[in-house]
Amino acid sequence: MGRLKNVCPHIIDMDMVKDEAGRPALQYQFAFETEVGTFDWVCKRCGSRVSENTIQVVRRRLERALEHNFGGTAKGLLEAQDKTTKLIEKVNRLGGAP
Ligand SMILES: [Zn+2]
16 A cells, blocks of 8 residues: 555644644644554554654654645645545455555
């Protein structure tokens, strides 16, 4: 399921909020969880396996993108999240693992 991994933004609990100054902000959590017995982190949604260093890189890249173009980045993330959910549903319907 390479397609799912390409689409998945590795994020859960995404929510549009306002910061203290009343500006739009994005609240999110990464979907990565540690895998027992390894130093790897695994995305709960798509199964991507990454190092902790990679998560930091992804987080920094995302925060920079949000600073640069909040509306477009948030919109892109919501769309990617949507696509990921649909792909996961499709995989589940077919009875396969993601
Ligand atoms: Zn993922």
